[in-house]
Amino acid sequence: MPRCKADGCRWDHEKHHCALCGNDDSHHVSSDCYMRHACILGHGTKVGAASPITRSGLLMSTEGRLGPGIYFAAIPTARVIGKWRNEGEATVVYHCEVDLGRVKTMDGLTEDKSGSWRAKYDSCHGMHPPWGGRTEPFREWVVKSPSQVKIVGLEVCDGTYEGDIDLPGCWINVSGKVVFKGNVSTQTLKIEYQK
Ligand SMILES: [Zn+2]
Numbered sequence: 001m002p003r004c005k006a007d008g009c010r011w012d013h014e015k016h017h018c019a020l021c022g023n024d025d026s027h028h029v030s031s032d033c034y035m036r037h038a039c040i041l042g043h044g045t046k047v048g049a050a051s052p053i054t055r056s057g058l059l060m061s062t063e064g065r066l067g068p069g070i071y072f073a074a075i076p077t078a079r080v081i082g083k084w085r086n087e088g089e090a091t092v093v094y095h096c097e098v099d100l101g102r103v104k105t106m107d108g109l110t111e112d113k114s115g116s117w118r119a120k121y122d123s124c125h126g127m128h129p130p131w132g133g134r135t136e137p138f139r140e141w142v143v144k145s146p147s148q149v150k151i152v153g154l155e156v157c158d159g160t161y162e163g164d165i166d167l168p169g170c171w172i173n174v175s176g177k178v179v180f181k182g183n184v185s186t187q188t189l190k191i192e193y194q195k
């Protein structure tokens with residue numbers, strides 16, 4: 001099988017899709033992508049966890065497959081995970097501009113629960129086994145520090161949002177049937193009506 005053109009790729013495939021810039025026949029792996037200092041990634045969560053986030057930014061997880069840090073996935077994956085986590089509440093997906101900095105890439109489904117990458121890297125990228133409503137392994141990224149993350153937008157869909165939302169420089173996109181019970185402060189509010 002002809003190898004993909006991406007330098008440093010160890011996968012056995014013909015074409016390399018870069019998850020950060022979207023190139024489908026990439027010459028680089030995502031950890032070398034020119035977008036890695038300002039890529040848009042998603043963080044799907046349940047609404048109960050969302051209000052503290054809008055007040056103080058995304059929270060560090062103390063543990064995870066790749067150790068402590070702030071976890072992200074590609075936007076479509078974050079949507080599926082958000083939906084799976086919501087337990088009947090509104091689904092919430094944060095869109096964040098992330099500076100991955102120097103990226104450690106894990107082999108296959110390898111874990112690094114102690115976060116040993118943190119000694120030499122700013123972020124770590126790996127494949128997560130099927131979970132959270134996903135039937136295929138999916139990419140995840142974890143970054144070392146909240147200073148690498150800027151929230152740019154928030155998707156809210158289907159359900160009740162109990163708390164306040166305070167995201168003055170961001171957009172909020174509402175779809176489906178959403179009931180807001182708190183105060184909303186944002187720059188742009190877009191509502192998609194259901195047909
Ligand atoms: Zn490749």
Ligand SMILES: [Zn+2]
Nearest residue numbers: 018020021033
């Ligand atoms: Zn790229």
